[in-house]
Amino acid sequence: MKQQFTSQAFMQSPETVFAPLREQSAVVRIRLPIIGKVWLTTNAAATSAMLKDNHRFTMRKSAKSNSSEVAGVQWWMPRTIQLLATNMLTQDEPDHRRLRKLVDQAFQRRTILALEERVQAIAEDLVTNIQKDFRSTGESDLVGSFARPFPMAIICELLGIPNAIRDEFAQQAVRMTKMSGILSFLSALLPIRKMRLMLSDVIQDTQSRIQKGESVDGLIGDLVLVEADGDRLNHDELIAMVFLLLIAGHETTTHLISGSVVALLENPAQKQLLIDKPERIDMAVEELLRFVSPVQFSKPRHVRQSGKFHGVELKQGDLIMAGLASANYDPTEFDSPTKLDLTRRPNPHLEFGTGIHFCLGFQLARLELKVALRTLLTAAPQMCIGTDGAQWGQRMGLRVLDRLPIVEK
Ligand code: HEM
Numbered sequence: 001m002k003q004q005f006t007s008q009a010f011m012q013s014p015e016t017v018f019a020p021l022r023e024q025s026a027v028v029r030i031r032l033p034i035i036g037k038v039w040l041t042t043n044a045a046a047t048s049a050m051l052k053d054n055h056r057f058t059m060r061k062s063a064k065s066n067s068s069e070v071a072g073v074q075w076w077m078p079r080t081i082q083l084l085a086t087n088m089l090t091q092d093e094p095d096h097r098r099l100r101k102l103v104d105q106a107f108q109r110r111t112i113l114a115l116e117e118r119v120q121a122i123a124e125d126l127v128t129n130i131q132k133d134f135r136s137t138g139e140s141d142l143v144g145s146f147a148r149p150f151p152m153a154i155i156c157e158l159l160g161i162p163n164a165i166r167d168e169f170a171q172q173a174v175r176m177t178k179m180s181g182i183l184s185f186l187s188a189l190l191p192i193r194k195m196r197l198m199l200s201d202v203i204q205d206t207q208s209r210i211q212k213g214e215s216v217d218g219l220i221g222d223l224v225l226v227e228a229d230g231d232r233l234n235h236d237e238l239i240a241m242v243f244l245l246l247i248a249g250h251e252t253t254t255h256l257i258s259g260s261v262v263a264l265l266e267n268p269a270q271k272q273l274l275i276d277k278p279e280r281i282d283m284a285v286e287e288l289l290r291f292v293s294p295v296q297f298s299k300p301r302h303v304r305q306s307g308k309f310h311g312v313e314l315k316q317g318d319l320i321m322a323g324l325a326s327a328n329y330d331p332t333e334f335d336s337p338t339k340l341d342l343t344r345r346p347n348p349h350l351e352f353g354t355g356i357h358f359c360l361g362f363q364l365a366r367l368e369l370k371v372a373l374r375t376l377l378t379a380a381p382q383m384c385i386g387t388d389g390a391q392w393g394q395r396m397g398l399r400v401l402d403r404l405p406i407v408e409k
Contacts, residue, residue, distance in 0.1 A: 011392035160218015
């Protein structure tokens with residue numbers, strides 16, 4: 001039952017697991033590795049209601065703000081985990097608002113749209129790797145050659161992480177993300193610690209360059225100034241913020257891009273539609289977010305008050321998660337939800353969550369997918385999946401592709 005949510009079969013077609021759960025109830029009780037017993041919302045109404053009610057469902061057990069209060073973080077987890085868990089996503093108001101306000105501006109629509117030219121240049125540079133692979137071996141792994149390095153390069157540039165250590169960061173991030181159960185959680189601790197130390201060095205270096213009066217590019221420099229300026233951000237919060245932006249800013253988009261390419265290659269008529277009518281790209285991006293649903297569950301919340309919720313009796317202290325991927329296939333919300341329809345409108349998917357923790361990077365994620373698809377379909381319009389097929393990975397809460405071999409017809 002536990003591996004139900006990390007098996008290859010589930011990753012390939014999560015709806016085969018979610019559909020019966022949704023039919024059973026709007027909120028079901030499941031058991032997950034590490035987290036244990038947790039409630040999961042399965043339809044759009046319960047998912048949206050849970051995420052919007054930040055009084056009844058909170059990130060912390062109580063108003064105290066030490067990290068062991070965070071839903072899903074256990075007392076036995078090492079200090080690095082406790083420290084990195086002190087970020088905006090694990091805070092309730094007012095700390096959440098204070099932290100989010102510090103970076104809101106950098107992720108607003110206008111700021112992100114201004115990055116388009118640079119994002120396009122990075123995509124074009126990476127696509128040449130695919131073309132090189134085609135020439136040398138006839139096949140390229142889209143995950144390694146494009147879907148992983150593309151968002152990583154963009155978030156590193158946005159944060160101001162120096163070029164020289166980006167590859168090392170990327171390698172640690174891959175090692176860190178092999179988490180599906182307690183054993184893989186323990187083996188992920190080493191790369192997590194390594195990344196924290198690397199980030200501390202980058203932050204220290206930025207601090208000393210600022211002190212010397214040198215100009216620094218990137219969000220880390222802005223945050224270092226905020227930390228020095230007064231009481232809006234302490235040092236632990238600064239490290240946790242940069243770590244969150246780095247991980248949330250590349251991991252999810254990597255799987256959105258690779259999952260979208262699989263979806264298009266398995267639905268050639270829809271792929272052709274996008275090639276013939278590139279002006280439909282914005283609508284296509286929304287449908288691919290819904291259809292692929294790389295983020296399957298939200299972070300767990302604590303139930304603060306006992307009582308009935310969408311037909312089930314919740315007890316104070318229980319844990320509850322939003323089943324985003326299940327909500328995105330709710331037939332009462334979407335006609336023929338298992339069909340990829342790039343012209344779907346309206347498309348009220350919940351892939352970026354909702355409520356106070358609504359994804360900070362949604363504009364960036366949309367821009368990245370749009371540029372990625374435009375560039376890939378222009379450079380390799382005839383691509384199709386290689387003979388080994390797409391290899392889905394085992395990750396709890398995320399729908400990931402470890403490898404996606406592509407060839408040219
Ligand atoms: C495919 C792309 C992405 C998806 C599907 C996605 C999804 C989500 C979801 C569902 C949440 C809410 C989680 C919850 O309520 O428990 C969230 C929060 C967040 N996301 Fe994203 N995300 C994506 C890309 C990004 C990017 C590119 C960034 C850039 C930095 C980012 C930064 C964040 C942050 C900082 C939060 C916490 C916001 C808060 O607590 O107020 N995400 N994301």
